[in-house]
Amino acid sequence: MAAIAIGYAVAFSASTFFPSSFNSVLALWPAGGIGIVGFMVTRRKSWPLLAALIFAIGFAANLLSGKSLGASFGFMMANVGESLLGAVAVLALTGRDFTMRRAREVYALGLAAFGVTAVSGLVGALTAWLSTGIPFLALWFNWWIEDAASIVIVAPAVLSAFLAPGARLATPGRASRIAFFAVLAPAAWLSFNQLEGFPFQGPPPYLLVILLTWPAMAYGRNLVAAAILVLAAIGVTSSSVSLGPSPLHGENSVERLIFLQAFLSIAALSAWLVFANRSEKETAKERVEADRALLGRNHEELMESEERFSTVFRDSPTATSLTEVDSGRYIDINPAHSALLGWSRDEIIGRSTEEIGIYGLDTEQQTLLAGLEEGTASRPFQLRLQTKGGQVLDTETRLAIVHLRGRHYILGQIIDKTSERIEDERLKRLLAEKEALLGELFHRSNNNMQVITSLLEFQAWEIGDERLRIALERTEDRIRSMSLAQRKLYEGQDLSRIDLASFAQELWEGLAERHRLDRKRIQASFEASPVRVSVDVAMPCALILNELLTNAIIHAFPGGRSGSVAITVSGGDESGVNMRVADDGIGVPEGFAVEADGHLGLKYVVGLASSQLFGSIQFSLNGRGFACSIAFKDDRYPPRV
Numbered sequence: 001m002a003a004i005a006i007g008y009a010v011a012f013s014a015s016t017f018f019p020s021s022f023n024s025v026l027a028l029w030p031a032g033g034i035g036i037v038g039f040m041v042t043r044r045k046s047w048p049l050l051a052a053l054i055f056a057i058g059f060a061a062n063l064l065s066g067k068s069l070g071a072s073f074g075f076m077m078a079n080v081g082e083s084l085l086g087a088v089a090v091l092a093l094t095g096r097d098f099t100m101r102r103a104r105e106v107y108a109l110g111l112a113a114f115g116v117t118a119v120s121g122l123v124g125a126l127t128a129w130l131s132t133g134i135p136f137l138a139l140w141f142n143w144w145i146e147d148a149a150s151i152v153i154v155a156p157a158v159l160s161a162f163l164a165p166g167a168r169l170a171t172p173g174r175a176s177r178i179a180f181f182a183v184l185a186p187a188a189w190l191s192f193n194q195l196e197g198f199p200f201q202g203p204p205p206y207l208l209v210i211l212l213t214w215p216a217m218a219y220g221r222n223l224v225a226a227a228i229l230v231l232a233a234i235g236v237t238s239s240s241v242s243l244g245p246s247p248l249h250g251e252n253s254v255e256r257l258i259f260l261q262a263f264l265s266i267a268a269l270s271a272w273l274v275f276a277n278r279s280e281k282e283t284a285k286e287r288v289e290a291d292r293a294l295l296g297r298n299h300e301e302l303m304e305s306e307e308r309f310s311t312v313f314r315d316s317p318t319a320t321s322l323t324e325v326d327s328g329r330y331i332d333i334n335p336a337h338s339a340l341l342g343w344s345r346d347e348i349i350g351r352s353t354e355e356i357g358i359y360g361l362d363t364e365q366q367t368l369l370a371g372l373e374e375g376t377a378s379r380p381f382q383l384r385l386q387t388k389g390g391q392v393l394d395t396e397t398r399l400a401i402v403h404l405r406g407r408h409y410i411l412g413q414i415i416d417k418t419s420e421r422i423e424d425e426r427l428k429r430l431l432a433e434k435e436a437l438l439g440e441l442f443h444r445s446n447n448n449m450q451v452i453t454s455l456l457e458f459q460a461w462e463i464g465d466e467r468l469r470i471a472l473e474r475t476e477d478r479i480r481s482m483s484l485a486q487r488k489l490y491e492g493q494d495l496s497r498i499d500l501a502s503f504a505q506e507l508w509e510g511l512a513e514r515h516r517l518d519r520k521r522i523q524a525s526f527e528a529s530p531v532r533v534s535v536d537v538a539m540p541c542a543l544i545l546n547e548l549l550t551n552a553i554i555h556a557f558p559g560g561r562s563g564s565v566a567i568t569v570s571g572g573d574e575s576g577v578n579m580r581v582a583d584d585g586i587g588v589p590e591g592f593a594v595e596a597d598g599h600l601g602l603k604y605v606v607g608l609a610s611s612q613l614f615g616s617i618q619f620s621l622n623g624r625g626f627a628c629s630i631a632f633k634d635d636r637y638p639p640r641v
Contacts, residue, residue, distance in 0.1 A: 001050055004038035007158070009057045028236055028261070031058070032117070032147045033154025035083030040090060040098060041162045047084065055080050067131070074127030082120035082147060086112045100156050100221055101279040106272045110265075113151035117144050142258070149261040153232045153268045157225035177223065180214060181230065187211060188231050192238035192260075209267045216274035224275050228268045235260050306404065319414040325401070328352040331409060340416055342388030358385055385414065394421045449483040474550065474601065477514070481507055481546035485538050498538040500577070501528030501569040504545055508567065511546070515553050521562045522553070528569040531577055536637035540612040541579065547601040548581035548628055556585025556626060563625075577634055582620070582627035594619055 011031040038050055055076050062072035090098065093108035100106065125140035191205050208231060215223045313320055319337040323330050329352045338344050341358065348356060383397045396415045401408055456476045463469050484507060489498050508524055511517075533541060552565045568580040594602050605628065609617040615632025 001042055005053050008034045008054055012058050012061050029147050029150040030154045032150045034158050036086040036151055037155050037158040039084055039087030051080050071127055071131035075124055078120040078123035082116050085116040101276055103276045106276050110269050113148045117147040145258055145261045149265040152265050153228055157229050160222050160225045188234040192235050205263055209270050212271040213274050216271045217278055224271055228271055232264050235264055321412045323410045325408045325410055394418045449479055453479050477546055477550055478543055481542045485542040497532040497534055500531045500533050504567055504569055507545055508549055511549050517553055522557055524565045526567050531569055533634045534637055537634050540608045544605050544608050547605045551601055552583040556583040576631055578631050580629040584625040587625050588621050592621055
């Protein structure tokens with residue numbers, strides 16, 4: 001913005017004081033071109049500040065040149081409005097990317113220049129007419145042509161200083177530049193000044209327009225702008241100094257000045273149009289070359305892709321085929337396909353799947369192709385395909401749509417599953433035999449345990465010794481608990497693990513029923529979460545729970561006492577398994593020790609917990625009830641399955 005302000009101040013001052021100092025008329029108003037460029041290259045939010053700065057510079061210059069306050073204000077309103085509206089018009093027609101390298105940008109600049117200056121000329125002419133009495137129409141016409149010519153000549157040159165250089169059409173050497181300006185400057189001087197008695201007369205002015213096409217056709221934007229400025233400077237100087245009659249004929253100096261301004265505008269716009277057209281052609285050529293290079297790379301990549309596809313297709317160990325989407329005719333097959341189905345490549349190419357008879361059933365083929373209607377690969381289908389020799393194969397077949405050279409094909413892959421099916425059927429038969437054998441083994445084992453318990457029960461009835469009868473009944477309960485554990489194991493989905501919580505609840509129900517327990521007098525509560533233990537741990541746990549629950553039923557509530565039994569099973573993770581059976585019965589005498597005073601059942605519990613569960617056991621003997629807690633980890637035995 002500072003550069004724009006300084007340039008505007010210098011141009012405005014020169015345009016204001018130069019004509020009066022040299023007693024000449026003003027041919028161009030370069031401040032207008034600098035102002036419009038200033039708004040084009042700054043951000044919109046900075047426009048108010050730039051407008052105020054330009055207004056202040058021009059207002060001060062007008063006052064210093066002797067104009068009144070009103071005239072200075074009116075002239076600057078016209079000048080600022082001209083620059084601002086011109087920038088808005090150009091940017092609206094071309095966008096922010098203004099480079100003078102497109103023909104529409106040149107047209108936009110010309111339309112904006114002659115359009116906005118016609119409007120600003122109305123304000124300036126009205127101000128001059130009110131302040132000085134100069135004829136309105138003549139002043140408006142002079143303002144219009146003068147400012148429009150200034151914009152199309154000065155604005156591109158100033159704009160080039162703010163734009164990136166860009167790609168040149170050619171790189172001119174120093175000698176080439178000197179040669180061009182050595183031709184342009186004398187030719188322009190002689191053309192604008194027909195000197196009497198001078199042996200060489202300059203060319204007609206219109207030939208200078210042709211001369212400007214030299215940099216426009218061959219060099220970059222900066223050299224074109226410099227050539228136009230040189231031509232304009234010589235033209236303006238000639239009109240001011242008037243060394244000889246001007247070839248721009250007119251009846252008076254005003255008309256000749258108008259002709260000069262119009263000529264310079266036409267010359268500048270013509271040169272910029274030639275340059276823009278040449279730039280567009282070069283840009284189009286570069287794009288064509290880039291597109292050709294991209295097309296070449298794409299073609300090479302396509303050929304490489306097809307070569308990779310062909311290699312993978314040919315060397316794949318999976319039977320693979322390529323068929324047409326509409327007709328189903330084979331385009332190609334790989335050696336694995338020939339080895340699997342028996343048809344050679346020459347026998348199958350050009351024939352359809354129906355002609356070959358590869359599908360065992362037409363409905364299977366229709367089902368397989370239905371998944372391709374949506375343009376996606378089908379899921380694997382288990383199909384029975386027929387070989388050339390008539391053998392029926394169980395296969396897994398998948399189809400997919402592929403694009404090759406602009407056409408659609410079906411890529412099919414076939415995997416022989418016949419041997420896997422035979423093996424699966426064999427394993428299923430073996431599994432069925434194992435399950436049947438396991439079921440038979442369970443039933444026989446269960447029957448044997450029932451026979452044993454029945455024999456013990458009959459023997460207990462015949463024995464008169466009460467202690468011996470109780471011992472037989474306790475042995476019978478132990479066998480039943482083992483039988484229950486075996487049944488829970490068989491009924492579960494996992495033949496190697498049992499749910500200890502479910503087992504404990506069912507065991508209590510069985511013991512309560514066999515001992516004819518009054519459920520209203522003695523109640524049981526369960527705090528158990530699903531805990532699955534291995535079969536090696538399940539049997540000791542079954543015997544331990546049987547002993548503790550039987551002990552609570554028989555000994556904890558004598559004489560019709562009421563109470564409750566609490567059964568807790570928890571854990572199962574890395575922290576281990578916890579079992580606890582507690583009652584609120586009569587408890588044990590003071591000083592009772594399990595190792596010394598306990599009956600055989602409790603000693604049996606201690607032995608199982610330490611020797612088979614490898615856990616810890618703790619008894620709670622507080623005079624009010626009895627409790628036993630056992631903790632162990634189910635990791636001492638290797639998995640059975």
